[in-house]
Amino acid sequence: MTTSNPDAALNFGLDDHVEHDERYRRAREFHSVVTGLWDSWADDAWLEDQASGIFFDPAKMHVLAHKGEHLSVRGPLNIARPVQGWPVIVQAGASDAGRQLAAETAEVVFGSSRTIEDGRAFYKDVKARMAALGRKPEHLKILPGALVIAGHTHAEAQEKKALLDSLVHAESGIPNLSIRLGVDASGFELDAPLPDIPETNQSQSGRASLVALARRDNLTVRQLATLVGGYGGLQMVGTPAEIADTMQEWLETEASDGFNIMFPTVPAGLDDFTQLVVPELQRRGIYRREYEGKTLRDHLGLGRPENQFFKAE
Secondary structure (H helix, E strand, O other), X not given: OOOOOHHHHHHHOOOOOOOHHHHHHHHHHHHHHHHHHHOOEOOOOEEEEOOOOEEEOHHHEOOOOEEOOOOEEOOOOOOOOOOOOOOOOEEOOOXXXXXXXXXXXXXXXXXXXXXXXXXXXXXXXXXXXXXXXXXXXXXXXXEEEEEEEEOOOHHHHHHHHHHHXXXXXXXXXXHHHHHHHOOOOOOOOOOOEOOOOXXXXXXXXXXXXXXXXXXXXXXXXXXXXHHHHOOOOEXXXXXXXHHHHHHHHHHHOOOOOOOEEEOOOOOHHHHHHHHHHHHHHHHOOOOOOOOOOOXXXXXHOOOOOOOOOOOOO
């Protein structure tokens, strides 16, 4: 369940988004419910024995019977336990509450760090929180979002980026900026610095990172709106070797466990990445040449969670 997008409240029987701390309490309860439902059946519960007419062993079925602050769910789930045990649990919050929720429940975090220094600080903080909870750091993969624009030469990559940037108009970015800041930015003077932004019920980490970026780089409202109208996160623009250098540094200095790659265009941007960057990463031995497993968990190096109600014999 989302904890940040205010419009998502309308999909969960709510008129308005709940307060920041409460929505993280709701997220914890939601996590408890869905993992409990995924564990409704032991892995060997479904006999499907036509000869005897016995379809499943009722002793290996768990009825959740959850009644909590936000949710009331009886269960059980009407399908077998997923092949992966649970689907991979992905989280994207970077506020203090979001980091704590990630440390407690997540298996993948889509990070939003723009600099390697911020990435290292976020990585160290979340992994330390996991250790304090008794979770192994390798049970969570931190994957910052990265827009990758590759070219055969540095100049070619920069030209691609310049063309994309030229297509973004500040006026079209103002609505997105307003959502990200949690305040109406339509009345801000475009060519003036970003004014002071009060605390809101919007995503705290998203607002804070934008404000910090504007202050650090002395961005005007126009520049910031143009940035969020396109992509305002981590960008890697250059040759395959330059991009691989950046990725390798992030990986080897514990700023990330990998990346959530985004492409400027499809299919051209995807083709550039697979044909130019991936071979360079493979040459350095930091990207696989073939898949050894069959599931997303296997590919991410995540173990299959044990059923919380039926322990393996």
